[in-house]
Amino acid sequence: MSNQTLISLAAPVDGKLLKLDQVKDPVFSQGLMGQGFAIEPSDGKVVAPVSGVVTLVAETKHAFGIRTTDGADVLVHLGIDTVELKGEPFTVSIKQGDHVTAGQAVISVDLKKITDAGKQKTVILAITNSNDILKQFLLSDGDSNITAGQIVAGALIDVVKETKKTAGKGGNYDQLATDIVENVGGKENINSLIHCITRLRFYLKDDKKANDDTIENLPGVISVAKAGGQYQVVIGQAVTDVYDAVIDQIGAQYTNNAATAEAVAETTKAQNMSVWDKIKSGISNFIGVLTASMIPIIGILAGSGILKGILAALTGFKVLSTTSGTYVILNAIGDATFYFLPIILGFTAAKKLSSDPIVLAIVGGIIIYPNLLTLASKASTASTNFLGIPTTLISYTSSVFPIIVAAWLGKYVEKFLKKVIPLYLRSVFIPILEALVLSLVILIGVGPIITAMSKGLSNGLVAIYSFSPTLSGFVLGGVYQTMVIFGLHWGLIPIVINDIATNGHSYINSILSITMVAQGGAVLAVFLKTKNKKLKEVSLAAAVSAFCGVTEPALYGVNLKYKRIFVVASIASALGGALTGFLKVNNYALSGALIGFPAFITPGVGIGSNFYGYLISHYGTLLISVVLVYLFGFTDKMLAKKNDPMNLNVNVA
Incomplete structure (x- = not known):
């Protein structure tokens, strides 16, 4: 029998609160030791x-x-890895068996000794039996400054009466267990032991005491590996029997059942994963990085989008001229965040992916360097070369995908450079060489690929419109915001600009406008349905921004974070795009969404059939998106995922 209770978790130290996945140690960041949080200590x-x-x-x-x-x-x-300091930085005032109360001083740490030794000082808290008892983990906002003793998290757990567990017998593996224990340095060198589906995973006090060659040559052992702070002995299918035999000899106090269950679940999932599952996992991981990198700037993005929308309305009604000083200054304020987005994302994505944030911010600056943008803006100079390698320059302002790729590669490039560059030269040469390599990867590798794919997609979509405006609206409406995420939409922009410049109008831009309304309608539905106060605030601001023509806050702040919302919004967008194509709605300026309605008034004619088509298609799409997401795309249960910072405002029944 069991019942549930909500326990409070206080911060063990003063400092900056972090999510567990921000910890630079895979054992903790992947949840192998259980759910929890971390703090970058200041005391x-x-x-x-x-x-x-x-x-x-x-x-x-x-x-x-x-x-x-x-x-x-x-x-x-x-x-992290402070076990190697052999207790030097720590003064302990507790012992095993003591009763302590929350907030009671237990240890004093000399943080300087840790950093002087080249170790990370991050303090990590984990509920090690999470898999057995944890139902829901609630964490307050990350990257906030907190004080020791302050409640920062809650855990909804099953309260279960403890039963004594008898260790399993090792059968014919007793001798192998004895040999393994002896050659990992003996019982006294073992901190704890878990296993996955093929390996014994020891946490050793000193892995240098382990005799790798002897263990690898033991009958029944396949090989030895060291990863994630673990000394891993690869056994194969008999791992559970060997594990039981080892525990019989060293004692049950060395077990961690929660971490073992997590390791077994993870390795089983990885082993049984189909190609499609791996693709889905990769996409999910990419979206996770994308949204986590965007979250710190969602507020300023939403505000900037609203400002840009107001400016679009003012210029549409001829209240402001685009050449006036007032417009130029206000437009710079509204546009700067988007223009310099690669620099900002370089910094935030690097923090998420454990790369160097400063180097990645510099890489973001390099790819939007004014001279490169000038060359990219002209067909005659966009095709160039670097040391004889042909490349195509494109504009990376407001782009997202390329800098995320660079941030992911950054830690591997830095790791390689540290291997080949002497210690006394690293501080000078590693940052500039890393910036050089990553910038070239984007400019020479990613850029041309995106250009080719973008042109191909754009030409295909335009061809579909010539065949059937309705079908084109359905396809383009459904995929355009996904194209935005990967930077593949740039091929359509010149087509739209050329249409307006030469013909005075663009059917394609009408469909692109619909996609903004659909994404805005999706977050409006979330605003109407959720009981979470923080999510309400984010959703309403993102909706207004999307209706002003800027979808980044909606995409990265809400819709992609809860993936089903984005899928349903894209379906609504496809339906709205088909309606727009069917009505052959035309656009007469580089403006759109709800705030850009003047761009749908036919010059020389005024309000007529085209404007009515705009009202039907755009507000029809808004209604479709709100209804579909409200009914099928979102529920507050989606907030109950572990480590969702918005959870703390949800009532737990």
Whole structure:
């Protein structure tokens, strides 16, 4: 029998609150040790995050564990790889078996000693039996400054009466277990042991004490590997039996059932993953990075979008001239965030992907460098070469995908450079060489690929319009915002500009306008349906911005974050695009969405059939999007995902 309770988790130190996936250690960041959070500490005073009994104080003093009366096992890990410091930076005032209360001082840490030793000082908290008891994890906003003892998270857990577990017997694997334990440095060198579907995963105090060659040559052992702070002995299908035999010899106190279950689940999933599953996982990971990188700037993006919409309306009604000083200054304020988006995203994405944020911001600056943009803007100079390598320059202002690719590659490039450049030269040469390599990857590799794909897609979509405006509207309406995400929409922009410049109108731009309304309608539906106060604020601002012609806040702040919303919004957009194509709605200026309605008034004719077609298509799309997302695209249950920072405003029943 079990019942549920909500326990509070206090910050163990002063500092900056981080999500667990921001930790630069895969064992913790991937949740292998359980759900939790991390803090970049600003002070060395460590307090107990919960009340309970101390179950562990590491011999090297770098970690301690507390079990609450409700059965939650809470681990606090002080720094990354600080086990190697052999307790030097830590002064401990607790011991195993002590009863502590939340907020009680337990350890003092010399942060300078940790950083001087070249280690990360990040303090990590994890509920190590998350898989067994955790139902929901609630974390307040990351990247915020908090104080020791402040409640920063909550955990909804199952309270289960503890039952004594008898260790399994190792059968015929007792001798192998004895040999493995002896050659990893003995029982005294083991901190803990878990296993996945093929490997024993030891957490050793000193992996240098392990005799790799001897272990690899033991009958029953396939190989040895070291990864993620673990000493891994590859066994194969008999791993569970060998694990039981080892635990029988060293004792059940070295187990971590939650982490073992997590490792088994992860490796089983990875092994059984189909090609399609791997593709879906890759897309999901990409979207996760994309939205996490955008979240810090969603507010300024939404505000800038609204300002740009107001300016579009003022110029549309001839209240402001585009050449006036007032317009130029206000437009610069509204446009700057979008223009310099690669620089901003370079910084935020690098933090998410553990690359160098400053270097990636510089890379963002390089790809939007004015001289390169000038060359890219002219057909005669866009095709150039670098050291004889042909390349096509394009404008990367307001782009997202290329700099995300660079941020992902950054940590690998930096890792390689550290291997080949002497220590005393690294501070000077690594940053500039990394910026050089990543910039060239974008300019020479990503740019031409995007250009070719964009041109191909654009030509195909235009050809479809010539065949059937309705079909073209359906296809373009459905895929355009996805094209925006990957930077493939740029091929359509010159077509739209050319249509307006030469013909005075553009049917294609009418369909692009519809996609903005659909995305805005989706977040408007979220605003109407959610009970989450923070999500309401974000959604309303994103909706207004989208109706003003700027969809980034809607896309990256809400719709992609909760993927089903984006899918349903794209369906609504496809239907609206088909309606626009069927009515042959025309656009007479580079403006659109709801705020850009003057661009649909036919010059010399005034309000007539085209404008009525605009009203029917755009407000019809708005209605379709709101209704579909409200009914099928969103529910507050989608906020119940682990580590969603918006969860704290949702009532937990």
